[in-house]
Amino acid sequence: MGVADSGTVGRTNQTVDRTNIHRIWRAVLAAIALGVAVACYCAPVLLIVIGVLLVGLLCARLVYRDRGRFIPNLYARDIRLYDEAYQAFITQSLTELRGHRIPGHPLLWEASQLPEPTQENSDELLLDLGVWIGWSTRLTSDASGRTVYGFDTFEGLVEDWQIEDQFLIKQGTFSLSDPLSQRFIRETGVTLHDGIPGTLGRKVHYVKGRTYETLAPFLAERPGAPIRLFHMDLDTYESCLHGLETCKDRFVEGSILVFDEYLVTNGEMLAFFEFQARYGLEFQYRAWGLEVGEMNAAMVTSRFKRVMYYLAAIAIHLLDGRYLWKIFTKRFWRFWLGAPIGDIVFMLGAAGVRKSVSLEITGMGKLDPTRH
Ligand SMILES: C[S@@+](CC[C@H](N)C(=O)[O-])C[C@H]1O[C@@H](n2cnc3c(N)ncnc32)[C@H](O)[C@@H]1O
Incomplete structure (x- = not known):
């Protein structure tokens, strides 16, 4: 285990706006809508074509009966493939999360909500599990003004990462020796x-x-220190469950x-579902928003290159x-026919998928030390 060490700064507000890309994306959508409006003005027959398509879509939504069966990440997966308890957990989670949508990153939002560092809270731990080139850790420290501990192999994923039934990301991906990592290290000024x-x-x-x-x-080197913020970005089910289990007595x-x-x-x-069920943990969702990894592009120092990355x-x-072009795929139709309108607007409002969630532990269940 090697440890690299710190400087000292208080809570800082970075001047880089990390949601720029999503603003540019919304401007692109607005430009497309404007282009369509102008085309309709010049050729009114287009208005009729678009109207017929919209009415057809609305009618298809009325007859489509599978609403809510697919998770809104990419409206990818039919959740009936899971057992009843997990299906109920997913459905309940999404119902609750819809009331907690935020435009930004849950990690930075949560970090910015933490109380200022004081003598009393100096033993609290802020952990960032999975840091890649380190920006999630640094920006969490900027937003909280606190010390943050970041954990990584720096040699990439420890396991293969199977994302639903769609992609397999191989063990070793995100190693700092990867060409992509090297490029971001160079362009974001990391040493x-x-x-x-x-x-x-x-x-x-x-x-x-x-x-x-x-x-x-x-x-073990910090006996009794409670975990105030736990950021999980190790990606795989196995590493996530292990992280939760190892930290359980410090929550x-x-x-x-x-x-x-x-x-x-x-x-x-799935890892959190199993973990909270095993210990009867009580919790409440707090935010659903952007993945933190996306902000690496926002840390590119050259403005020109940053805009190029965004574009x-x-x-x-x-x-x-998958929502926009792939009209021959089931996923496309699940999204347009099955997704609640609010989810459609939320998903289309960002140039990427919104998969990040934060929650607060509200009851310790079997982890309550007074129960032993
Ligand atoms: C998606 S990246 C993290 C991205 C980073 N949080 C960010 O926002 O830029 C996932 C990282 O987790 C690391 N990782 C995955 N499993 C790990 C494990 N069990 N132990 C240590 N590092 C691990 C990988 O090396 C990789 O750098």
């Missing part, structure tokens, strides 16, 4: 010291190694857990967007 990202003046400590080996010794009422990929039903959500991401979203 490396013995294979560990530099702190860049923030109150962060990076712990190198697999969480399977690093997390328990780290906690307290009021601990905030943020999952970057919560709406992947065979990953973080490339938007182009990929448009061309690969």
Whole structure:
């Protein structure tokens, strides 16, 4: 286990606006709508064609009976493939989360809500599990003004990551030696010291190694320290469940857990479902918003390159967007026919998928030490 060390700064507001890409995306959507309106003005027959299509879509939504059966990440997966208890958990979670949509990143939002660092809360731990080139850790420290501990192999995923029935991301992806990592390291001004990202003046400590080996010794060195903020971005079900289990005795009422990929039903959500069921944990959802990983592009120092990254991401979203183009796929129709209107607006409002969720532990269940 290696540890890289810190500088000192208080709570800071970065000048970089991390939701810019989504604003540009909404401007693109508005421009498309304006283009269609102008085309309709010039050729009124288009108005009739579009009207017929819209009425057809509305009628199809009325007869389509599978609303709510697919999770709104990509309206990807029919949740009937799971047992009844997990199906009920997913359905209940989404119902609750719809009341907690936020435009930004749950991680940074939660970090900014934490009380200022004081002598009394100095033992509280803020953990960032899965840091890649380190920006999630640094920005969490900026937003909270507190010390944040970031954990990573810096050699990539420990397991293969199967995302629903769609993609397989191989073990080793996100290694700092990857060309993409190297490019972002260079373009966001990150330095490396013995294979560990530099702190860049923030109150962060990076712990190198697999969480399977690093997390328990780290906690053992800080006996009794409660976890105030737990950010899970290790991606895989296995690493997520292990992280939750290892930290379980340090969670307290009021601990905030943020999952970057919560709406992947065979990953973080499944791990949390099993974890909370095993210990009878009580919790409440607090926010549903943007994944934190997306903000790496916002940290690119050259404005020109940053805008280029945004435009490339938007182009990929448009061309690969499962909601927009893929009319020959079931997923496309599940989205347009089955998704609640609010979800459609929420999903289309961002140039990427919104999968990140935060929650607060409100009751310790079997983890309550007074029950032993
Ligand atoms: C998606 S990246 C994290 C992105 C980062 N939070 C951000 O916002 O830029 C996932 C990271 O988790 C790390 N990782 C996955 N499983 C791990 C494990 N069990 N132990 C340590 N690191 C792990 C990978 O090396 C990778 O860098």
